[in-house]
Amino acid sequence: MTEPRGRIRFSGAGVTYPNGTVGMKDLDLEIEPGEFVVIVGSSGAGKSTLLRAINGLNRLTSGTVEVDGQAVAQREGRELRALRKRVGMIFQDFRLVKRLSVINNVLIGRLAHVPVWRALLGLWPQHDRDVALRALERVGIPEKAWVRASALSGGQQQRVGIARALAQEPAIILADEPVASLDPVTTHQIMRDLVRINRELGITTLVNLHFLDLAREYGQRIIGLRHGELVYDGSARTVTDEDFRDIYGRDFTEDDLLDEEAL
Amino acid sequence: MSTLQPGLQRRIGGATWATFIIAALFVWSMWAIGFSPERLGKLPAQMAEVLGFFWPVNMAYGWDRVLPAIIESIQIAWIGTIIAAVLSLPLALFGARTLFPKLARGVKLISATARAFPEILLAIYFVPIVGLGAFAGALAIGISSIGMLTKLGAEVVDSIDYGPVEAVEAAGGSRVLALRYAVLPQVLPEIIAHWLFRFELNIRASAVLGVVGAGGVGGVLLNTLRYRHFDKAAAVLVLTILIVLVIDLVSGEIRRRIIRG
Amino acid sequence: MAVSPVPDRPPRNWWLIGGVAAFLLAMTGWSAEGIGFSLIELMCNIGGGGRLLAESWPPDFAFLPRLAEPFMETLNIAIVGTVIGGILSLPVAVLAARNLTLGRIVWFADRNFMNVLRTLPDLFWAMLFATAVGFGPVAGALALSVFTIAVISKLWSESLESIDMGLPEAVRAAGGTWLEMLKFGAVPQAMQHYVSYALYAFELNVRASMVLGLVGAGGIGMILETQRANFEYERVAMIILVVLVAVLIIEEISEAIRRRLT
Numbered sequence: 001m002t003e004p005r006g007r008i009r010f011s012g013a014g015v016t017y018p019n020g021t022v023g024m025k026d027l028d029l030e031i032e033p034g035e036f037v038v039i040v041g042s043s044g045a046g047k048s049t050l051l052r053a054i055n056g057l058n059r060l061t062s063g064t065v066e067v068d069g070q071a072v073a074q075r076e077g078r079e080l081r082a083l084r085k086r087v088g089m090i091f092q093d094f095r096l097v098k099r100l101s102v103i104n105n106v107l108i109g110r111l112a113h114v115p116v117w118r119a120l121l122g123l124w125p126q127h128d129r130d131v132a133l134r135a136l137e138r139v140g141i142p143e144k145a146w147v148r149a150s151a152l153s154g155g156q157q158q159r160v161g162i163a164r165a166l167a168q169e170p171a172i173i174l175a176d177e178p179v180a181s182l183d184p185v186t187t188h189q190i191m192r193d194l195v196r197i198n199r200e201l202g203i204t205t206l207v208n209l210h211f212l213d214l215a216r217e218y219g220q221r222i223i224g225l226r227h228g229e230l231v232y233d234g235s236a237r238t239v240t241d242e243d244f245r246d247i248y249g250r251d252f253t254e255d256d257l258l259d260e261e262a263l
Numbered sequence: 264m265s266t267l268q269p270g271l272q273r274r275i276g277g278a279t280w281a282t283f284i285i286a287a288l289f290v291w292s293m294w295a296i297g298f299s300p301e302r303l304g305k306l307p308a309q310m311a312e313v314l315g316f317f318w319p320v321n322m323a324y325g326w327d328r329v330l331p332a333i334i335e336s337i338q339i340a341w342i343g344t345i346i347a348a349v350l351s352l353p354l355a356l357f358g359a360r361t362l363f364p365k366l367a368r369g370v371k372l373i374s375a376t377a378r379a380f381p382e383i384l385l386a387i388y389f390v391p392i393v394g395l396g397a398f399a400g401a402l403a404i405g406i407s408s409i410g411m412l413t414k415l416g417a418e419v420v421d422s423i424d425y426g427p428v429e430a431v432e433a434a435g436g437s438r439v440l441a442l443r444y445a446v447l448p449q450v451l452p453e454i455i456a457h458w459l460f461r462f463e464l465n466i467r468a469s470a471v472l473g474v475v476g477a478g479g480v481g482g483v484l485l486n487t488l489r490y491r492h493f494d495k496a497a498a499v500l501v502l503t504i505l506i507v508l509v510i511d512l513v514s515g516e517i518r519r520r521i522i523r524g
Numbered sequence: 525m526a527v528s529p530v531p532d533r534p535p536r537n538w539w540l541i542g543g544v545a546a547f548l549l550a551m552t553g554w555s556a557e558g559i560g561f562s563l564i565e566l567m568c569n570i571g572g573g574g575r576l577l578a579e580s581w582p583p584d585f586a587f588l589p590r591l592a593e594p595f596m597e598t599l600n601i602a603i604v605g606t607v608i609g610g611i612l613s614l615p616v617a618v619l620a621a622r623n624l625t626l627g628r629i630v631w632f633a634d635r636n637f638m639n640v641l642r643t644l645p646d647l648f649w650a651m652l653f654a655t656a657v658g659f660g661p662v663a664g665a666l667a668l669s670v671f672t673i674a675v676i677s678k679l680w681s682e683s684l685e686s687i688d689m690g691l692p693e694a695v696r697a698a699g700g701t702w703l704e705m706l707k708f709g710a711v712p713q714a715m716q717h718y719v720s721y722a723l724y725a726f727e728l729n730v731r732a733s734m735v736l737g738l739v740g741a742g743g744i745g746m747i748l749e750t751q752r753a754n755f756e757y758e759r760v761a762m763i764i765l766v767v768l769v770a771v772l773i774i775e776e777i778s779e780a781i782r783r784r785l786t
Contacts, residue, residue, distance in 0.1 A: 081437060089430070
């Protein structure tokens with residue numbers, strides 16, 4: 001019986017940028033495998049920094065971050081790539097290769113799983129192609145497999161982004177403001193997809209959001225950041241408007257809510 | 264006096280100064296090369312006279328001697344462009360500031376040096392090395408084109424969306440794989456269009472190389488003019504214009520299709 | 525959730541891919557043979573090349589003073605060519621712009637005229653003018669004028685086609701003539717581009733005028749030819765060095781000017 005994967009631990013972690021700004025300060029955080037965590041905070045609070053520290057896109061300047069007991073390598077190389085293989089990332093701007101087909105974009109998630117020569121020549125083994133197709137099915141758009149990525153709507157493109165992460169068969173999924181560029185209806189669809197994937201596959205999921213009502217609606221655990229420090233760590237069910245105000249350091253406005261009526 | 268904003272006024276002042284300087288340089292240069300108004304006056308008559316000699320066009324000579332020479336020019340341009348295209352692709356990737364910040368400086372220097380040489384000067388060197396003929400021309404064109412194609416290629420690579428590159432690396436892909444999957448699909452169409460345009464320009468360059476004995480139709484033209492066989496020279500001009508126009512049209516159309524995807 | 529079946533992969537257009545590949549291979553093979561491409565030949569003759577380079581080194585710096593005058597002449601040719609060509613390219617470019625021209629026939633004629641000018645390389649024009657007005661820098665200047673018209677009008681007509689037509693239309697509506705529309709409505713919008721293209725043409729012209737002398741059209745090329753014919757490779761190297769440095773300097777100045785404009 002293999003141990004469930006996807007445990008994350010920050011110990012005294014800190015990130016200070018060369019120009020002096022503090023992105024993360026003394027972070028102690030433990031995330032169990034399979035959790036669905038929403039991270040909130042005003043712009044510049046350190047949400048992205050936290051996420052990107054987990055897959056090494058941001059280097060720590062102090063402390064450590066571990067995934068499944070192994071420290072995240074702080075240098076480019078085979079070790080870091082092996083870690084990234086297990087961590088899928090979803091971006092606010094989707095980051096698909098527009099000229100390639102959807103399926104080829106999803107296959108990018110399999111790059112770490114096949115020998116380099118196969119990847120270079122595009123000779124994907126059947127198994128990997130199946131994984132990619134199943135990932136597309138899981139996000140509900142298998143019929144778009146051979147369509148050019150640029151021909152898809154925003155919501156569909158983000159789904160491809162999710163499929164790409166899923167194709168990695170990851171232990172952790174990091175979603176950096178995945179819905180910020182989408183309209184309200186699509187936003188809810190994507191959030192529901194993320195929750196469903198977390199529930200069905202047990203993948204540890206961390207989502208950065210700046211819409212508070214979404215955080216409350218879809219999150220299990222909510223983490224609040226302010227100026228790079230952890231200021232809130234609690235359940236979505238018990239979080240109050242007061243807590244949000246503490247996290248943001250100000251009264252929240254309708255910009256912080258997806259659905260204006262909820263104000 | 265003037266109600267214009269200071270910045271605008273400085274701009275206008277600058278423009279007047281510039282025009283004045285240019286006019287001065289122009290007048291000096293005209294005088295220096297002996298282009299007097301008198302000479303200018305004789306011009307139309309001289310042009311008309313020469314134009315007259317160009318008729319009738321000696322098309323027999325055209326098919327016999329000119330066409331093979333033009334074909335040779337096209338072949339020279341083709342090989343030269345292929346050499347340059349193949350060699351400049353990796354250089355363009357390495358010369359992109361956004362991908363390889365440390366290497367890019369060196370590559371920029373190499374490409375600037377290669378660009379500075381007019382092809383014909385290179386040909387002058389290659390002719391004694393590999394002998395008279397088209398091969399020397401192709402090498403000259405190849406080397407000269409590498410410079411321009413590398414610079415243009417690096418600019419294309421610098422201008423791409425870097426997001427997908429990070430996405431590939433976040434998924435565990437190496438730099439090489441990021442190049443293959445995130446960079447190349449974005450840059451290849453534009454780079455190929457540059458290659459095609461370079462081919463169009465190289466045909467003109469290779470036509471000229473014949474003048475120093477590096478093959479192609481330039482030498483033919485030079486000889487016909489030297490011996491004042493204007494009817495034959497006319498054939499050279501007519502065929503050159505026609506063929507280059509056709510190639511430009513076809514190449515231009517292909518370029519448009521490629522960019523559209 | 526009902527999921528639509530995964531479609532089959534659309535068939536690749538093998539005809540297109542195969543055709544293109546075949547064409548490229550054939551063209552390359554045919555061309556390589558036509559020009560006598562031979563890596564072996566190249567390898568064998570590298571030695572000869574080495575000798576040639578050795579003979580060219582060190583460049584004959586003593587020869588430098590004699591280059592001053594031809595170099596000036598080269599610059600003169602480039603200046604005259606750029607200015608004359610620059611002025612003449614104004615009407616040619618305007619008439620080639622679909623949104624500003626005087627009717628379809630004029631546009632069509634001008635477009636073709638422009639294309640024909642572009643087809644012949646500058647050295648061809650140089651040879652022609654040398655025949656007409658005699659050898660020397662005047663022929664070179666005229667050749668460069670033609671070349672400049674070709675370069676600037678192609679680029680600038682495209683700029684003109686993409687301007688905002690609101691202002692020119694307003695001038696027309698206020699009763700302005702075609703010329704007034706151009707002067708007040710259209711041209712000022714594209715002036716920055718024009719200057720940029722003119723600078724670019726000047727750069728090209730400086731390079732081109734270096735070699736015009738090879739066909740007797742004046743400038744430093746003429747000395748280059750005589751020295752080369754006499755196998756004075758050290759002097760040839762010196763001339764090439766001067767050419768290189770000059771081109772690089774002019775490029776820098778041109779870049780600086782262009783940066784100040786934007």
